[in-house]
Amino acid sequence: MISKPELSIPEPTLRRLPRYYNYLKELLKVGREIVSCTHIGKDLDLDPPQIRKDLAFTGIRGVPKVGYQVEVLLKSIEDFFGWNNIDEAFLVGAGNMGRALIGYQGFSRYGFKIIAAFDNAPEIIGQTINGVEVLPLSKIKSLCKRMNVKIGVIATPAHAAQEVAEMMIAGGIRGIWNFAPAEIRAPEGVIVQNENLATGLAVLCKKLQMLQQSGKFRQEVEK
Amino acid sequence: MISKPELSIPEPTLRRLPRYYNYLKELLKVGREIVSCTHIGKDLDLDPPQIRKDLAFTGIRGVPKVGYQVEVLLKSIEDFFGWNNIDEAFLVGAGNMGRALIGYQGFSRYGFKIIAAFDNAPEIIGQTINGVEVLPLSKIKSLCKRMNVKIGVIATPAHAAQEVAEMMIAGGIRGIWNFAPAEIRAPEGVIVQNENLATGLAVLCKKLQMLQQSGKFRQEVEK
DNA sequence: TAGATTGTTAATCGATTAACAATC
DNA sequence: TAGATTGTTAATCGATTAACAATC
Numbered sequence: 095m096i097s098k099p100e101l102s103i104p105e106p107t108l109r110r111l112p113r114y115y116n117y118l119k120e121l122l123k124v125g126r127e128i129v130s131c132t133h134i135g136k137d138l139d140l141d142p143p144q145i146r147k148d149l150a151f152t153g154i155r156g157v158p159k160v161g162y163q164v165e166v167l168l169k170s171i172e173d174f175f176g177w178n179n180i181d182e183a184f185l186v187g188a189g190n191m192g193r194a195l196i197g198y199q200g201f202s203r204y205g206f207k208i209i210a211a212f213d214n215a216p217e218i219i220g221q222t223i224n225g226v227e228v229l230p231l232s233k234i235k236s237l238c239k240r241m242n243v244k245i246g247v248i249a250t251p252a253h254a255a256q257e258v259a260e261m262m263i264a265g266g267i268r269g270i271w272n273f274a275p276a277e278i279r280a281p282e283g284v285i286v287q288n289e290n291l292a293t294g295l296a297v298l299c300k301k302l303q304m305l306q307q308s309g310k311f312r313q314e315v316e317k
Numbered sequence: 318m319i320s321k322p323e324l325s326i327p328e329p330t331l332r333r334l335p336r337y338y339n340y341l342k343e344l345l346k347v348g349r350e351i352v353s354c355t356h357i358g359k360d361l362d363l364d365p366p367q368i369r370k371d372l373a374f375t376g377i378r379g380v381p382k383v384g385y386q387v388e389v390l391l392k393s394i395e396d397f398f399g400w401n402n403i404d405e406a407f408l409v410g411a412g413n414m415g416r417a418l419i420g421y422q423g424f425s426r427y428g429f430k431i432i433a434a435f436d437n438a439p440e441i442i443g444q445t446i447n448g449v450e451v452l453p454l455s456k457i458k459s460l461c462k463r464m465n466v467k468i469g470v471i472a473t474p475a476h477a478a479q480e481v482a483e484m485m486i487a488g489g490i491r492g493i494w495n496f497a498p499a500e501i502r503a504p505e506g507v508i509v510q511n512e513n514l515a516t517g518l519a520v521l522c523k524k525l526q527m528l529q530q531s532g533k534f535r536q537e538v539e540k
Numbered sequence: 541t542a543g544a545t546t547g548t549t550a551a552t553c554g555a556t557t558a559a560c561a562a563t564c
Numbered sequence: 565t566a567g568a569t570t571g572t573t574a575a576t577c578g579a580t581t582a583a584c585a586a587t588c
Contacts, residue, residue: 104579105520112519116475116498130545138500144580146546158546158587175519176526194417200498204515206522244525252339269525271518275339275423277361285528287521291512292427295494296335296398297328298510299429302467302492303399305508327555353569367556369570381563381570 107148112204113138114148115171119203121164130161177205184243184267186258187250188213188221188228191273195249197224208247210237231261238265245269252276259286330371335427336361337371338394342426344387353384400428407466407490409481410473411436411444411451414496418472420447431470433460454484461488468492475499482509 117138121129131142131149138145146156149167152174156162172178180202185192188211196208212231213219221228229237237243246262248255248270255274262270269285272278280286340361344352354365354372361368369379372390375397379385395401403425408415411434419431435454436442444451452460460466469485471478471493478497485493492508495501503509 103523106579108520108523109516112513112515113500116513116515117500132545141581142545143547143582147548147580150547156546159544160588161545175523181522190417190420194413197413198514200515201518204518204522206518245521268528269521271521277336277340283528285521285524287517287524289514289517290335290339291421292335292339292423293332294510294512295424295427295429297331298468298492298494298508299404299427300326300331300398301508301510305491305506329555355569364557365569366558366571370556370572373571379570382568383564384569 103151107151110140110145110148111152111171111174114145115168118164118168118171122168127164128161129164129167131156133161172205175204177203180205180207181245182207182209182241182243183245183247183271184208184210184212184234184238184262185226185247185249186212186231186234186262187248187254187274188215188218188223189249189251192247192249193223195247195273196226206245209241209243231258234261235265238262238267243267245271247271247273248278249273326374330374333363333368333371334375334394334397337368338391341387341391341394345391350387351384352387352390354379356384395428398428400426403428403430404468405430405432405464405466406468406470406494407431407433407435407457407461407485408449408470408472409435409454409457409485410471410477410497411438411441411446412472412474415470415472416446418470418496419449429468432464432466454481457484458488461485461490466490468494471495471497471501473497 114134117134118129131145134140134145135142149156149162152170154162154167154170183206185195185208192211196211201207208226211223211226211228212234213228214231218228219230244267246267246269248258250258252275255272255276255278259270259272259278259280263280263284268283270278270280270287272286272288273291275290275292278286278288337357340357341352354368357363357368358365372379372385375393377385377390377393406429408418408431411419415434419434424430431449434446434449434451435457436451437454441451442453467490469490469492471481473481475498478495478499478501482493482495482501482503486503486507491506493501493503493510495509495511496514498513498515501509501511
């Protein structure tokens with residue numbers, strides 16, 4: 095049996111790299127040509143050695159005493175993620191969340207484009223949202239195959255998510271970006287990336303709660 | 318100087334707890350009354366001892382040989398996060414992403430409610446989206462103070478995010494949930510939770526890329 | 541040259557996993 | 565009772581942090 099795809103690159107690194115990328119894009123706008131990890135670290139609140147290590151995964155080599163060329167570094171991250179050739183994706187569920195994802199302009203930067211949406215509701219089918227047509231869900235399998243689409247986005251209610259995932263997989267989709275608050279089971283060889291918004295919210299609320307408690311505690315101590 | 322709020326609870330645990338919660342809600346629907354970590358682990362693809370440890374943070378005690386009462390466990394997680402009393406929040410940026418967040422029904426479960434939205438665009442101000450009124454951004458500071466709102470959601474374009482955050486903080490907001498693809502700097506005592514969608518996307522695409530490469534490699538080996 | 545920065549190796553830290561006694 | 569499950573303690577693993585040599 096084949097084991098899980100070996101991620102030799104730590105996931106935290108994978109998550110930080112787009113942050114560097116966005117940051118570097120801003121630097122480029124401002125006209126900065128060279129940047130050091132010390133500098134990045136100050137702005138992004140990270141340790142310079144960690145940044146250096148992260149960047150090294152993309153294959154870039156910096157110049158001692160100088161740093162990195164902003165433009166070359168951006169290119170290096172783009173190549174690493176393969177953002178230079180665009181991944182086309184299908185989206186299922188043209189409700190609020192789905193519309194937001196379709197309308198969100200920011201994904202083209204990351205080589206990602208939603209080219210069609212699917213839904214079950216007759217009143218939604220046939221609409222065009224931000225230039226993206228909404229098609230009947232029944233057609234997704236055949237269209238996936240015909241257009242060789244490999245990425246699917248799920249923005250349905252929780253109860254529909256698993257079934258939709260299976261339709262996608264039947265159509266040959268290999269990567270699923272899931273915004274439904276549900277656990278999706280997928281066979282080996284299919285990557286599922288869950289984007290459950292509630293987790294981020296829970297972390298925020300809990301930290302806030304703990305901060306307030308420590309604050310109260312501090313006040314009492316100071317009295 | 319006061320150090321960062323001490324998170325004695327590991328963040329991975331904080332992120333898994335809402336997953337358990339959603340899963341347990343489904344169990345309850347199906348009428349299941351008792352559940353063991355072994356069972357949860359099978360469905361959520363996690364190790365039972367880890368689940369046990371996570372749950373223990375909420376203060377619950379299971380019964381050996383039996384497991385946990387689903388209802389009691391749900392209550393325990395709710396109390397832990399404080400989901401029984403609702404946090405009211407303001408949202409800034411009533412574009413696509415903002416509308417999606419307003420329209421998304423799923424947050425009430427987590428004791429979270431967006432009670433007003435703010436924007437700068439005159440054609441948007443005055444609209445009502447899913448029962449939530451859009452007010453002029455200039456009013457946010459005073460309204461935060463008057464209504465004692467402690468949580469703010471940012472769904473603006475990147476360039477506006479920092480400025481909006483500062484307005485929020487000036488109004489007394491202590492927790493910021495940021496959906497803009499930008500780094501927000503906040504003083505100590507303010508929690509910022511970034512929800513940059515691009516990072517999840519990047520992780521997905523990279524894993525897919527690596528899977529395909531390992532697949533190719535495997536085929537070549539098998540020849 | 542001197543100082544700053546990179547890149548690498550070692551040490552630390554924290555979370556996950558394994559092992560096992562306690563319990564119903 | 566026997567077997568399954570909890571809860572706890574120890575071992576492992578991996579990421580972060582620290583230390584330092586190499587370099588322009």
